Amino acid sequence: MSTLSELLIIAIGSALVSNVVLSQFYGLCPFLGVSKQLKTAGGMGVAVIFVITLASLVSALIYQFLLAPFGLDYLKTIVFILVIAALVQFVEMFLKKNVPSLYQSLGVYLPLITTNCAVLGTALTNVQEEYNVLYAVVNGFATAAGFAIAICILAGIREKMRYNNVPKAFQGMPIVLVTAGLMAIAFCGFSGLL
Amino acid sequence: MNTTAIITAVIVIALLGLILGLFLGFSAKAFHVETDPREEKITGTLPGNNCGGCGYPGCSGLAAAIVAGDAPVNGCPVGGEAVAKKVAEIMGVDAGESIRMVAFVRCAGDCEQAGRDYEYHGEQDCRMAMFLPGGGEKSCNFGCLGYGSCVSACPFDAIHVEKGIAVVDKEACKACGKCVEACPKKLIELIPYDAKYAVACASKDKGPDVMKKCKTGCVGCMLCKKNCPKEAVEIADFLAHIDQEKCEGCGACAEKCPKKVIVKL
Numbered sequence: 001m002s003t004l005s006e007l008l009i010i011a012i013g014s015a016l017v018s019n020v021v022l023s024q025f026y027g028l029c030p031f032l033g034v035s036k037q038l039k040t041a042g043g044m045g046v047a048v049i050f051v052i053t054l055a056s057l058v059s060a061l062i063y064q065f066l067l068a069p070f071g072l073d074y075l076k077t078i079v080f081i082l083v084i085a086a087l088v089q090f091v092e093m094f095l096k097k098n099v100p101s102l103y104q105s106l107g108v109y110l111p112l113i114t115t116n117c118a119v120l121g122t123a124l125t126n127v128q129e130e131y132n133v134l135y136a137v138v139n140g141f142a143t144a145a146g147f148a149i150a151i152c153i154l155a156g157i158r159e160k161m162r163y164n165n166v167p168k169a170f171q172g173m174p175i176v177l178v179t180a181g182l183m184a185i186a187f188c189g190f191s192g193l194l
Numbered sequence: 195m196n197t198t199a200i201i202t203a204v205i206v207i208a209l210l211g212l213i214l215g216l217f218l219g220f221s222a223k224a225f226h227v228e229t230d231p232r233e234e235k236i237t238g239t240l241p242g243n244n245c246g247g248c249g250y251p252g253c254s255g256l257a258a259a260i261v262a263g264d265a266p267v268n269g270c271p272v273g274g275e276a277v278a279k280k281v282a283e284i285m286g287v288d289a290g291e292s293i294r295m296v297a298f299v300r301c302a303g304d305c306e307q308a309g310r311d312y313e314y315h316g317e318q319d320c321r322m323a324m325f326l327p328g329g330g331e332k333s334c335n336f337g338c339l340g341y342g343s344c345v346s347a348c349p350f351d352a353i354h355v356e357k358g359i360a361v362v363d364k365e366a367c368k369a370c371g372k373c374v375e376a377c378p379k380k381l382i383e384l385i386p387y388d389a390k391y392a393v394a395c396a397s398k399d400k401g402p403d404v405m406k407k408c409k410t411g412c413v414g415c416m417l418c419k420k421n422c423p424k425e426a427v428e429i430a431d432f433l434a435h436i437d438q439e440k441c442e443g444c445g446a447c448a449e450k451c452p453k454k455v456i457v458k459l
Binding site for chain 1: 206214217318
């Protein structure tokens with residue numbers, strides 16, 4: 001199989017089939033917390049794509065060229081946490097200075113993602129699946145795109161659901177969790193895709 | 195026990211932490227953005243609700259605009275005079291007059307007063323109910339629908355629906371103007387906090403029509419206008435309106451009003 005088609009399969013696989021939120025249950029915190037409005041959900045989605053893609057690249061590089069050659073791969077979890085946290089901090093500073101317009105739109109969300117488990121989860125999945133740097137970046141991007149898709153759909157549903165007459169016991173978070181569960185079932189439909 | 199592994203782990207993580215810490219420290223210096231120290235101070239002074247009532251994206255947006263000279267020091271409608279004074283102090287200019295405003299719902303036609311043409315059981319939202327025949331179930335086309343679009347728009351929990359009409363909690367209201375925008379009937383206006391009297395009706399129907407539809411609607415009888423010593427009452431489209439700048443709060447209009455629609459605040 002050519003590299004391109006392999007990458008395509010990885011991308012579709014992580015974006016839709018094994019969606020990061022709806023079938024792996026990573027990153028539920030921002031998924032439920034920042035999905036009240038479509039606009040903020042979109043901002044969060046873009047910020048997550050940005051951070052996970054970058055984090056995948058950096059963690060794959062570190063694993064391949066620093067940890068693996070020296071037999072330190074048992075330290076990968078804690079090293080990734082450190083590196084990702086520092087990376088997000090650095091990206092925030094960099095954007096503030098050099099790309100103020102992007103900082104304006106992503107600024108609020110960047111610190112929120114620093115400790116998001118989806119970021120670390122993707123970095124560790126990349127190692128587990130023994131992806132090289134290119135594959136890791138594509139997988140990271142696709143996973144984050146899956147997150148963006150899921151959070152935007154949920155935000156869209158929640159915006160409409162505001163008008164619904166929800167029974168008292170289900171008002172607030174319960175109905176959102178039920179909705180997320182139904183979305184997860186719907187996303188099971190993608191499993192036949194690959 | 196494999197002590198080498200433990201020691202290696204400690205050394206690696208300590209080194210990594212040191213390197214990353216130094217890296218972040220240096221890049222914080224290298225990428226430091228010069229911000230006006232006044233901007234941070236003003237942001238700290240502003241209420242921090244990020245309601246957007248000033249027209250800028252959040253409190254820090256207003257602070258940046260004030261420092262840049264694009265917005266007046268009393269640009270925050272929520273903080274009012276107290277905040278304006280502090281901001282003016284930081285900026286080193288005079289605050290100027292800033293009158294505290296509050297929202298006022300120009301309708302008194304609650305469930306007992308106003309007639310209804312039909313029963314509506316659909317979506318509980320004013321902007322939706324606007325599209326119903328006759329602009330909602332209420333006989334009066336101008337009155338408050340009472341589905342609380344203003345309530346959900348209010349960031350300060352200062353407006354509530356009581357007996358089918360929206361009522362503003364004067365003390366909690368910060369005059370951000372969100373409800374004014376949200377009301378599809380354009381019923382809510384901002385009046386000075388100190389205002390004594392206001393006309394609680396927005397009906398532009400002719401007198402006889404108003405009589406049929408609501409027990410407490412303004413019929414445009416001109417009695418208030420005739421009795422006002424300060425000429426503060428204007429009547430247009432069969433509807434009285436009090437000019438709060440001229441009004442001195444004598445109460446002559448409210449006393450004479452046959453429909454008791456001029457209310458004491």
